[in-house]
Amino acid sequence: MNTALSNHERAEVLVQALPYIQKYVGKTVVVKYGGNAMTSEVLKQQVMEDICLLRLVGVRVVLVHGGGPEINDMMARVGKEAVFVDGLRVTDRETMDIVQMVLAGKVNKTLVNLLEKQGGKAMGLSGMDGRLIEAKMRDERLGFVGAITKINIEPVTDLLDHGYIPVVSTIGCDRDGNTYNINGDTAAAHIAGALNAQSLIMMTDVAGILRDKDDPATLIRELNVEEALGLFRDGVIAGGMIPKVDCCIEAINMGVEKVIIMDGRIPHAILMELLTDEGAGTMVKGVEEHV
Numbered sequence: 446m447n448t449a450l451s452n453h454e455r456a457e458v459l460v461q462a463l464p465y466i467q468k469y470v471g472k473t474v475v476v477k478y479g480g481n482a483m484t485s486e487v488l489k490q491q492v493m494e495d496i497c498l499l500r501l502v503g504v505r506v507v508l509v510h511g512g513g514p515e516i517n518d519m520m521a522r523v524g525k526e527a528v529f530v531d532g533l534r535v536t537d538r539e540t541m542d543i544v545q546m547v548l549a550g551k552v553n554k555t556l557v558n559l560l561e562k563q564g565g566k567a568m569g570l571s572g573m574d575g576r577l578i579e580a581k582m583r584d585e586r587l588g589f590v591g592a593i594t595k596i597n598i599e600p601v602t603d604l605l606d607h608g609y610i611p612v613v614s615t616i617g618c619d620r621d622g623n624t625y626n627i628n629g630d631t632a633a634a635h636i637a638g639a640l641n642a643q644s645l646i647m648m649t650d651v652a653g654i655l656r657d658k659d660d661p662a663t664l665i666r667e668l669n670v671e672e673a674l675g676l677f678r679d680g681v682i683a684g685g686m687i688p689k690v691d692c693c694i695e696a697i698n699m700g701v702e703k704v705i706i707m708d709g710r711i712p713h714a715i716l717m718e719l720l721t722d723e724g725a726g727t728m729v730k731g732v733e734e735h736v
Contacts, residue, residue: 465720470503472643473605475701476715477633478556479511479648488709489559492648495715496610497565504719505605508560508567509613509636511629512552519547532685533583533590536626541589544626548614549573556612567610573618575600578632580617580625591617591625593632598639630692638699645696646718647689648709653727654690656681667728670694693729703730 476496483489496506516534517527520543528535536544549571560567572578577600580591604611615632617625630647637645654676656663668676673690676682682690686706693704707714707726714725 462720466502469499469643469719471505473505473507473637473640474499474644474646474719475507475509475633475637475640475642477509477511477629477645477647479513479629479709483510483512483648483709484514485710488712490563491712492709492715493556493559493563493565495713497560497563498716499719500565500608500610507601507605507611507613507636507640507642508556509615509629509633510548510552510556511615512548515552516544516547519543530586532688533587533628534626535586536588536590538589541624541626545571545616545624549616553612553614560610560612565610566608567612568604569612569614570600570604571614571616572627572632573616573624576618577601577613578615578617578627578635579619580627581619582623582625589623589625591627593617593627593635594619596635596639598636601636601640628688630689631695634692634696634699634701634704637696637701637704641700643702644719645693645701645704646715647692647704647706648714649689649706649726650708650710651686651706652708653706654682654686658683665727666724667730669730669732670697671732673729690729697729697731703728705729 496508499506520527553569557567557569570577576597578593579595580593583590583592601611615627615629617627633645652661652664654665689706696704705718705726705728707718711725717723717725
């Protein structure tokens with residue numbers, strides 16, 4: 446079966462996308478990148494294509510990334526066991542050195558290179574650069590896991606103003622020179638809030654918020670903060686989805702217009718979300734914005 450589009454069909458697709466493109470031109474979108482979309486080479490390329498296309502049509506895109514699997518792999522190579530408490534990586538000084546090396550080095554520069562390969566203009570940053578992410582120790586039991594105390598957003602806005610796609614690894618620092626492992630979703634929420642972003646896209650390994658966690662057909666496509674809090678009370682939002690939705694609410698309270706929990710396993714999910722009516726996950730909005 447030949448699925449290639451004719452020239453007329455290609456033109457029609459572009460025309461249909463035009464109203465959505467106009468809506469986002471000059472606006473800021475923060476993408477939190479991780480999960481299966483980051484480990485699959487095919488999906489990784491498609492994410493980079495989506496981001497480069499958005500930048501080319503005038504959307505200011507910031508890519509915030511994690512790298513848990515890569516950190517685990519490096520720890521295994523050096524014979525160090527990964528330990529987690531309440532879903533957070535216990536981070537002693539040696540582990541923090543590995544986190545910094547992997548996130549700010551290998552993962553960050555690989556993503557920059559992939560964006561450049563797709564024709565984008567990208568620049569890598571860690572939260573230490575320009576003191577972008579200031580932090581303090583979150584809990585002594587966790588070691589150098591950080592709680593964000595301040596976002597100094599100027600390094601990111603400077604790059605955006607000069608046409609770059611900032612690629613941010615989530616490492617924080619304090620005034621004493623300590624470095625901290627920062628939760629990627631939390632960092633993305635704070636960065637999006639500091640930028641007053643129109644959208645924060647959180648790419649995950651699930652379809653979005655499900656009324657029945659075992660049934661993808663129960664996907665909730667849109668809800669507001671008040672409704673989300675009700676789903677917490679009812680136990681619908683549970684397990685690993687709790688911190689993600691907490692970050693959604695936090696971002697909205699900091700001024701982000703909408704947050705999308707998106708299935709990163711879907712090809713070109715970012716373009717589906719921003720440039721079509723269908724979307725690719727669950728959209729969380731402020732109460733006054735919900736329709």
